[in-house]
Amino acid sequence: MDFTPELNAYVLAQATPDDDLLAELTKTAQATLQNPQMLSGTVEGRFLELLVFATGTKRILEFGTYAGFSALTMAAALPEDGRLTTLELSQEHADFARGFFDRSPHGHKIEILVGPALDSARSLEGPFDLVFIDADKDGYVDYYEVALEKLAPRGLIVADNTLANGGVVDANATGNAVGIKRFNDHVRADTRVRSVLLTVRDGVTLVRHANAG
Numbered sequence: 001m002d003f004t005p006e007l008n009a010y011v012l013a014q015a016t017p018d019d020d021l022l023a024e025l026t027k028t029a030q031a032t033l034q035n036p037q038m039l040s041g042t043v044e045g046r047f048l049e050l051l052v053f054a055t056g057t058k059r060i061l062e063f064g065t066y067a068g069f070s071a072l073t074m075a076a077a078l079p080e081d082g083r084l085t086t087l088e089l090s091q092e093h094a095d096f097a098r099g100f101f102d103r104s105p106h107g108h109k110i111e112i113l114v115g116p117a118l119d120s121a122r123s124l125e126g127p128f129d130l131v132f133i134d135a136d137k138d139g140y141v142d143y144y145e146v147a148l149e150k151l152a153p154r155g156l157i158v159a160d161n162t163l164a165n166g167g168v169v170d171a172n173a174t175g176n177a178v179g180i181k182r183f184n185d186h187v188r189a190d191t192r193v194r195s196v197l198l199t200v201r202d203g204v205t206l207v208r209h210a211n212a213g
């Protein structure tokens, strides 16, 4: 089945729409930030929100904040004492996101650490119930290794863009697809985990410890 524009529009219409703050965040990011296509958007946002809810997640680690869309949508499904730590290299992106977190009833659950995500992640103490990997694609294997180390026994790693716009099946692919292919091969060969790549948006891979109790 091909995902035609009509089918994508249909899928979008089936998702609970973004609330007013998320809609404003999206509009403002599109008008003022570079690369607004990096924002995960309504369908993936609802997917993440439902994953957080269904797993009873209390601690989240996110690699790559950008405008704060995925952080806000996941934070909305956390309990009051839940915490989300999001890692971002760009001060501009962190400031943009913080401005929206401060206006959200869920913003107090979110902490942003500015700097290279690998260094920040290494400095954090686990365990995390859910780790969302969505920063630079070259870093995915390293982020995954730190995430797995700090993942709760029954936790979930969620990695975004694992289809790389179809580049994963292009033998001559360059750019992001190279890092993503390396990541997909790494996960598939890893006997410590069980995983699946879902065709949500640009591909979302779910990973858990194989030996979860």
Ligand SMILES: C[S@@+](CC[C@H](N)C(=O)[O-])C[C@H]1O[C@@H](n2cnc3c(N)ncnc32)[C@H](O)[C@@H]1O
Residues within 6 Å of the ligand: 038, 039, 040, 041, 063, 064, 065, 066, 067, 068, 069, 070, 071, 087, 088, 089, 090, 093, 115, 116, 117, 118, 134, 135, 136, 139
């Ligand atoms: C795809 S966007 C994140 C989108 C966001 N998770 C969402 O779904 O709305 C990737 C972000 O990772 C950040 N980034 C890139 N390299 C990074 C690094 N080495 N450390 C931390 N953040 C990085 C970029 O500045 C960008 O804001």
